[in-house]
Amino acid sequence: MTDKTERLELLPCPICGKKVSIARTENEVGERWWFITRGTYRTTRCNCRLFLESEKFTCGWNDDYSLECRAKLTDKWNTRAELGSGTCEIALARLVDVAAKVDIDSCAEILECVEAIRKAVKR
DSSP states (O other): OOOTTOOOOOOOOTTTOOBEEEEEEEOTTSOEEEEEEEOSSTTTBOOSOOOEEOOOBOSOTTSHHHHHHHHHHHHHHHOOOOTTSSHHHHHHHHHHHHHHHSOHHHHHHHHHHHHHHHHHHHO
């Protein structure tokens, strides 16, 4: 388990290579969860709109279970598929499908991400 004072480092976005951050939220019934989102600095933050959430919990933010959920989320985010394993190719196909369904303003940004994936897969 992670020491409560330890800061968990996140790998950059696997698509654009820019920074992401971990944030927390809760809903109206008191369920809480951690999530990965774009970084905090406008010039270096990820804009690929990839998100990942932890399990939900109802304990305090600094309770052991909450911090365990945060550590698991960080581990999931930092786990990367090997290129050529098929996982990247499947993700690319899904991203292309999503890009076709969103509004025009978002398409250019998504297509930039697609091109970054294509270049990475070809290496």
